[in-house]
Amino acid sequence: MRHILIIGAGKSTGVLVDYLVSKSVEYDLHLTIADKQLSSAQNLAGNNERTTAIELDIFKPEPRRRQVKEADIVISMLPARYHIEVARDCIEFEKNMVTASYVSKEMQELDQQARDNNLIFMNEIGVDPGIDHMSAMQVIDRIRDQGGRMLLFESFTGGLVAPQDDNNLWNYKFTWNPRNVVTAGQGGAAKFIQEGKYKYIPYHRLFRRTEFLDVEGYGRFEAYANRNSLKYREVYGLEDIETLYRGTMRRVGYSKAWNMFVQLGMTDDTYTMDGSDQMSYRDFINSFLPYSPTDSVELKLRHELRIDQDDIMWEKLLELDIFNPNKIVGITDATPAQILQKILEDKWTLQSREKDMIVMYHKFGYEINGQTHQIDSTMVCKGDGNRQTAMAKTVGLPVAIAALRILNGEIKEYGVQIPIKSSIYKPILEELEEYGIRFRESETKYLGYNDLNL
Numbered sequence: 001m002r003h004i005l006i007i008g009a010g011k012s013t014g015v016l017v018d019y020l021v022s023k024s025v026e027y028d029l030h031l032t033i034a035d036k037q038l039s040s041a042q043n044l045a046g047n048n049e050r051t052t053a054i055e056l057d058i059f060k061p062e063p064r065r066r067q068v069k070e071a072d073i074v075i076s077m078l079p080a081r082y083h084i085e086v087a088r089d090c091i092e093f094e095k096n097m098v099t100a101s102y103v104s105k106e107m108q109e110l111d112q113q114a115r116d117n118n119l120i121f122m123n124e125i126g127v128d129p130g131i132d133h134m135s136a137m138q139v140i141d142r143i144r145d146q147g148g149r150m151l152l153f154e155s156f157t158g159g160l161v162a163p164q165d166d167n168n169l170w171n172y173k174f175t176w177n178p179r180n181v182v183t184a185g186q187g188g189a190a191k192f193i194q195e196g197k198y199k200y201i202p203y204h205r206l207f208r209r210t211e212f213l214d215v216e217g218y219g220r221f222e223a224y225a226n227r228n229s230l231k232y233r234e235v236y237g238l239e240d241i242e243t244l245y246r247g248t249m250r251r252v253g254y255s256k257a258w259n260m261f262v263q264l265g266m267t268d269d270t271y272t273m274d275g276s277d278q279m280s281y282r283d284f285i286n287s288f289l290p291y292s293p294t295d296s297v298e299l300k301l302r303h304e305l306r307i308d309q310d311d312i313m314w315e316k317l318l319e320l321d322i323f324n325p326n327k328i329v330g331i332t333d334a335t336p337a338q339i340l341q342k343i344l345e346d347k348w349t350l351q352s353r354e355k356d357m358i359v360m361y362h363k364f365g366y367e368i369n370g371q372t373h374q375i376d377s378t379m380v381c382k383g384d385g386n387r388q389t390a391m392a393k394t395v396g397l398p399v400a401i402a403a404l405r406i407l408n409g410e411i412k413e414y415g416v417q418i419p420i421k422s423s424i425y426k427p428i429l430e431e432l433e434e435y436g437i438r439f440r441e442s443e444t445k446y447l448g449y450n451d452l453n454l
Contacts, residue, residue, distance in 0.1 A: 008077030014387035015396030100126030127394035134425035152365030158249025171251035190225035223247035
């Protein structure tokens with residue numbers, strides 16, 4: 001029996017476990033699900049004879065190393081910053097490894113050791129990064145095989161609430177890590193290339209520079225720029241491309257409203273606020289506004305943001321109950337971003353019966369035989385509720401499929417990898433279609449980049 005060690009029993013691990021359990025008899029698998037909270041691992045393992053749940057603290061080297069040594073392959077579903085310790089164990093005990101996270105500098109430094117030991121360290125095999133890489137490279141490779149020259153590549157992904165549960169004015173609820181939403185875009189200007197010119201969007205302007213996207217059957221969305229769109233220019237082989245832009249999708253109107261928090265400084269994560277444990281939501285808002293002996297917090301905020309009482313922006317703020325003097329933050333030494341997250345979680349937490357959806361949109365502009373073309377490729381995946389969320393499916397399934405293919409010797413590219421080679425992405429994308437994760441393409445004449453929003 002072949003042993004798969006899964007470390008981390010988080011939100012996307014359930015779908016991963018379900019897939020591998022469904023294949024366990026056919027491929028002679030046994031799954032050990034390890035988590036610091038034993039109950040979380042037990043919840044995923046159930047009573048299946050092909051699964052074992054264990055308590056594992058990854059900061060305790062000996063138990064961690066023992067589990068890695070006994071495994072045939074290791075899947076790390078830990079937060080990205082913790083993968084490296086597991087990866088070093090995998091080098092020592094010559095075990096293949098799979099993660100959904102971006103390749104860190106420390107992970108990349110293990111590339112040669114992995115190659116020397118004929119090991120595969122597959123990273124960025126979730127949804128974004130992951131399905132975005134595979135689906136993009138499938139079209140790019142097809143264009144190149146036909147003799148085409150890439151002119152434009154844009155890629156957008158959004159984790160959103162499904163239409164039937166889209167019932168607040170922000171058209172948004174947390175479907176993944178709330179902290180990443182609150183701090184999105186920080187740490188440097190967004191960088192991309194447009195018509196051969198480098199473009200930069202500083203954080204304080206990020207949410208006012210958006211592009212509109214229409215997805216058939218789902219209406220209009222907007223997208224704001226990711227921090228560095230150019231990091232995959234070399235990886236994708238697009239060094240000479242004229243336009244390259246990657247962004248995050250939201251429903252129209254979200255970015256303009258979110259920008260209110262940015263301009264007030266409420267998304268700042270660099271300092272802590274005194275007395276935050278006893279601070280009310282109303283006190284938090286007032287902390288960012290000028291002193292006035294007569295004006296209310298509401299009036300000061302409207303003046304500061306220059307919005308009227310009948311403005312939809314004002315209605316969105318009221319919906320969050322941010323002026324409530326009786327709701328207490330209750331977090332010691334909290335940053336503004338942490339407090340804002342707490343406030344938003346009150347209203348934006350996806351309830352057990354509510355469903356999420358993942359939306360992905362690629363644009364490819366290319367030239368072939370003197371004529372220009374554009375391919376628009378879209379994917380919408382809806383969750384089924386509870387642990388079968390769209391986010392869990394689009395992260396867990398590609399991780400599971402890749403892990404099983406590595407275990408079966410069907411992926412043979414050694415070293416620190418991401419899924420950009422056809423031998424990797426083609427069979428994975430084909431299998432994902434069996435689970436409803438498929439792309440729809442349409443082709444038109446490419447007229448050049450004329451979107452004035454950017």
